Amino acid sequence: MDPAGHKYFTVIDYVIFGLLLVASMSIGLYYAFTGGRQSTTQEFLIADRSMKCLPLSLSLMATFQSAVAIIGTPAEVYAHGTQYWFIGCSYVLGLLIPAHIFIPLFYRLHLTSVYQYLELRFCKAVRICGTVTFIFQMVIYMGVGIYTPALALNAVTGFHLWGAVLATGLVCTLYTALGGLKAVVWTDVFQTVVMFTGQLAVIIVGVHQAGGLSEAWGKVRDGGRISGIDLNPDPTVRHTFWTLAVGGVFLMLSLYGVNQAQVQRYLSSRTEREAVMSCYMVFPCLQLALLLSCLMGLVMFACYGQNSPVEQQYITSKDQMVLYFVMDMLQNFPGLPGLFVACLFSASLSTISSAFNSLATVTMVDLIKPHYSMTEARATLLSKLLALSYGIICLAMAYLVHLMNSSVLQAALSIFGMIGGPLLGLFCLGIFFPCANSIGAVTGLSAGLLMAFWVGIGGFLTRMPSPVIPLLNSTITVPDVSENITAATAELEADRSAGLHGFYSLSYMWYSALSSCTVLIVGLIISCITGPTKGDDVASGTVYPVVKTAQSYLKPSTCCKTTAEHKVDGQKEMNGTVKEDAGSQEETQRFLPDVELETSV
Numbered sequence: 001m002d003p004a005g006h007k008y009f010t011v012i013d014y015v016i017f018g019l020l021l022v023a024s025m026s027i028g029l030y031y032a033f034t035g036g037r038q039s040t041t042q043e044f045l046i047a048d049r050s051m052k053c054l055p056l057s058l059s060l061m062a063t064f065q066s067a068v069a070i071i072g073t074p075a076e077v078y079a080h081g082t083q084y085w086f087i088g089c090s091y092v093l094g095l096l097i098p099a100h101i102f103i104p105l106f107y108r109l110h111l112t113s114v115y116q117y118l119e120l121r122f123c124k125a126v127r128i129c130g131t132v133t134f135i136f137q138m139v140i141y142m143g144v145g146i147y148t149p150a151l152a153l154n155a156v157t158g159f160h161l162w163g164a165v166l167a168t169g170l171v172c173t174l175y176t177a178l179g180g181l182k183a184v185v186w187t188d189v190f191q192t193v194v195m196f197t198g199q200l201a202v203i204i205v206g207v208h209q210a211g212g213l214s215e216a217w218g219k220v221r222d223g224g225r226i227s228g229i230d231l232n233p234d235p236t237v238r239h240t241f242w243t244l245a246v247g248g249v250f251l252m253l254s255l256y257g258v259n260q261a262q263v264q265r266y267l268s269s270r271t272e273r274e275a276v277m278s279c280y281m282v283f284p285c286l287q288l289a290l291l292l293s294c295l296m297g298l299v300m301f302a303c304y305g306q307n308s309p310v311e312q313q314y315i316t317s318k319d320q321m322v323l324y325f326v327m328d329m330l331q332n333f334p335g336l337p338g339l340f341v342a343c344l345f346s347a348s349l350s351t352i353s354s355a356f357n358s359l360a361t362v363t364m365v366d367l368i369k370p371h372y373s374m375t376e377a378r379a380t381l382l383s384k385l386l387a388l389s390y391g392i393i394c395l396a397m398a399y400l401v402h403l404m405n406s407s408v409l410q411a412a413l414s415i416f417g418m419i420g421g422p423l424l425g426l427f428c429l430g431i432f433f434p435c436a437n438s439i440g441a442v443t444g445l446s447a448g449l450l451m452a453f454w455v456g457i458g459g460f461l462t463r464m465p466s467p468v469i470p471l472l473n474s475t476i477t478v479p480d481v482s483e484n485i486t487a488a489t490a491e492l493e494a495d496r497s498a499g500l501h502g503f504y505s506l507s508y509m510w511y512s513a514l515s516s517c518t519v520l521i522v523g524l525i526i527s528c529i530t531g532p533t534k535g536d537d538v539a540s541g542t543v544y545p546v547v548k549t550a551q552s553y554l555k556p557s558t559c560c561k562t563t564a565e566h567k568v569d570g571q572k573e574m575n576g577t578v579k580e581d582a583g584s585q586e587e588t589q590r591f592l593p594d595v596e597l598e599t600s601v
């Protein structure tokens with residue numbers, strides 16, 4: 001390690017990193033020039049609805065497993081222990097509810113963009129609001145996703161920061177714009193293999209360097225990094241079992257239930273059953289990814305113990321620890337640093353490509369197609385140009401994130417909570433509450449976003465200022481500043497739970513739950529005030545069936561029916577649904593001429 005704390009790549013490292021980019025690129029080009037050669041939007045945007053569940057499940061996992069998780073989760077476990085691991089409990093409900101509620105409902109409506117649902121259930125204005133909110137969320141998230149690996153790489157290996165951002169951005173934009181969803185899914189599969197291999201290699205070498213399994217385990221246990229279950233109900237405590245396992249469910253639903261990037265993968269499945277299977281198969285993949293990143297954090301602790309490179313002033317933020325650790329440990333294993341950096345960029349590329357593709361899809365399907373009719377060829381070309389332009393916007397966002405400088409994991413999860421949460425609330429309002437109307441939907445969404453930004457930005461501004469770590473090799477010491485900060489922190493700590501401060505110090509893991517519930521409450525209140533929708537005015541197939549059946553029992557006219565009459569009704573309902581389904585296809589056709597309907601056999 002030279003005095004500046006930089007390590008340099010050997011040639012073989014650059015070769016491995018270059019190979020990753022070339023391999024990703026070639027998969028993308030392969031799908032650009034084979035099959036239908038991406039000549040229709042059906043192929044470009046949803047792979048002709050031909051995908052199988054295995055590649056889809058890996059792609060579903062890779063989409064929201066970016067460099068943020070690879071770098072941020074180990075840093076989190078290193079600094080705070082394994083409490084974060086309990087987020088894995090939220091994957092159970094976080095995937096079961098999408099598999100049995102959201103997927104069947106969206107799949108049977110034959111959508112291309114999930115926001116078409118909002119027009120079917122409410123009106124065009126609600127659809128536009130949902131689409132714009134989603135675009136806002138994914139563009140910011142892409143900024144974090146592309147910036148994170150470059151920042152860590154630059155800090156430790158002197159790799160040129162913006163050179164890395166440009167290299168990633170260009171390769172990703174190209175294969176996404178040329179190869180469409182098929183290319184994105186298959187590159188995700190390849191990149192997931194690289195991600196798991198890279199992390200496993202570092203863990204194995206790290207355990208070896210820490211003196212073997214039992215030695216490493218001893219250090220980690222004595223260092224107090226194995227945190228037991230924390231059942232503290234205080235919502236301002238950052239990570240407890242409740243914020244992670246319960247708050248995490250809302251986070252997972254906003255990602256795996258209603259996020260276009262994931263729904264698009266469900267809709268590209270050959271059959272509804274394949275889509276549900278792919279959702280089930282994500283569970284072990286996510287648990288494995290979580291296991292690897294938590295183990296990485298523990299191995300880092302076993303190797304460094306308390307005196308982390310941050311205290312030793314080799315690096316300036318804990319998000320750079322993982323790469324420092326990799327360069328420190330793997331220095332004498334030429335090729336492994338390159339493999340890990342390839343793993344980091346695989347995580348980043350697989351997320352950003354999915355984001356580009358879903359952004360191009362919703363822009364095309366929700367904002368352009370309904371207003372301008374154009375030939376299939378022009379529409380496909382426009383979709384490719386959109387993917388390209390989103391690539392450029394993403395690079396600009398990366399610079400914005402550069403200015404923000406907060407922990408990347410918390411930044412990403414806060415974005416999901418602040419923007420993904422209200423969108424989750426909007427869809428739940430439509431799916432579970434037939435009485436909700438369009439005014440309620442738009443007002444509810446706005447209230448949810450306002451609430452989320454109020455608590456999110458309030459929390460960001462009032463968060464204790466992290467002690468300033470002296471710059472690398474700086475000769476001046478800054479004792480007085482740190483004393484002032486300690487005093488300020490103590491004072492903040494004192495009145496933190498008082499009033500508004502209590503609200504602002506709400507754990508970021510509750511943002512999804514808070515904002516989605518705000519949308520539901522405000523949406524229902526406004527709907528009831530402005531005249532709730534009648535049950536049968538709702539487009540069929542847009543409300544969760546159980547709710548509909550329950551509602552028909554609750555209607556005063558039916559409650560005095562005899563059970564025999566109920567049975568007859570039930571039979572009619574059954575026959576009716578068959579007709580209704582056909583009706584829903586006609587209805588969708590009437591509502592949304594741009595929705596591609598499979599001709600019913």
Ligand SMILES: O=C(O)CCCC[C@@H]1SC[C@@H]2NC(=O)N[C@@H]21
Binds near residue numbers: 251351
């Ligand atoms: O890695 C990222 O890009 C964002 C951080 C992880 C996003 C959430 S956390 C719960 C779920 N599990 C994952 O692996 N990703 C999502």
Ligand code: NA
Binds near residue numbers: 066346349350351352
């Ligand atoms: Na990824």
